[in-house]
Amino acid sequence: MQDGVSIDIRDYSLWYGKFQALLGVSAQIKRGIITSLIGPSGCGKTTLLRSFNRINERYGNVTTQGHITILGKNILDSDVSVAALRKRVGMVFQRPNPLPISIYENVVFGMKSHLPQAERPRAVLDQAVESALREVSLWDALKDGLDRRATELTLEQQQKLCIARLLPLKPDIILMDEPCSALDASGIERIEELITELKRTFTIVMVTHNMAQARRASDECIFMLMGEIIEHTPTLDMFMNPQNSKTAAYIEGRYG
């Protein structure tokens, strides 16, 4: 795989039962930048995003073909540990989904699931909680109430917490499925700022319906339509001079 490529997708197809949702797509997603997946509803962008940590397979009737190489390994191979994959490829969902337990326990939940007890003494967990909450700018607000239930937080704080709980596992890639769609304008602004900050450390792939968000917050965009990748370019190129008439029609608001 080329240097600087985080996710290498080759001739990848996916079926839900008999319905083919992805039609032999190929793309190389670069390391350390934000890539937005855009396109009308049903185009396959969320399906593609969910392929990167194989979370689609929870639906049971999913079959795939092709290759998705992450960290030098085809993640579709039968010997891949899905648990280990999801440790390296974290995911943030549309609606914040903190566990109905304390803030502290939310942040260390992944560590407790993935690390043997000997590797996670209390001091290590404490340090991980502080570091992760600082990373998402929540530490100052929450440090005196870490035993509060996470579900009592504002939606914006919950979404930041959902990002924070990925960080102790030191993922390489963070997938975001419309991470701002449940938030108000100021929450959107602050989550976008956070995502922009995180790209210094992680590769970020984000599904968004919000064209303004894709324009201001992502470095590259992939436009999808009916299960195919139509265009993948730097964001400014796509919005200033789309090469495909279907891309132009979508970003100019003529359909979708």
Added chain:
Amino acid sequence: MPQQNLILQANEDAMAAFDRDLQRMGELALQNLHLAAEGLLQRNTDLCNRAIADDDEVDRLEKKIDRSGVEIITRFGPVASNYRRIIASMKVSTALERISDHAVSLARRGRKLNQRPPIPETENIRPLAELASAQLRDAIDAFCQGQLDKALLLLSRDTALDEAYEAFTQRLVSLMEANSEHVKDYVDILFAIRFIERIGDQSTNIAEDAIYQLTAMDIRHGGPLPPS
């Protein structure tokens, strides 16, 4: 980790760089007018050549400002005053590029005049050049510093330059009728003051763009003026 407002900062940095480029372009256009006028008045062809050579940088900045403006609009979708500032700045950069072209044309006439023996009428170009230079200086300041009062004052200032141009033109026509020996010189002077007069018009346009930028009012072609 402190909240850094990276996207907001990126937007502000892009706007600041955009503003700096326009300011720099204004200074270069003003300098080129000065070099061309002094090259002609002092019979210094080196100054004329510098004005001609420096126009390349003005052309480069015009393209850069247009590119940056489109990129800022595409990426950040500005509204209200930032949006007007970008649109107006792109128009001002076109005006400054035209002004620098007029300075180049003035410098070329200067080089021609410098190759022939001096005539006293050349010195009469100086007051016109000084009026145009002062108007351009103030137009650039009014736009770049956001000075509404200065922009409003500029709207009527071009009359003095127009009247001086008309009077000088009449005098040159009379001289040509009376004295065919210096017709080439008079034609060059006639063109020179025409370029200077056009620079005055472009400065007025920049003042109009400054007023639009600051008030959202389009005062061109007799539109109502904002309260000063």
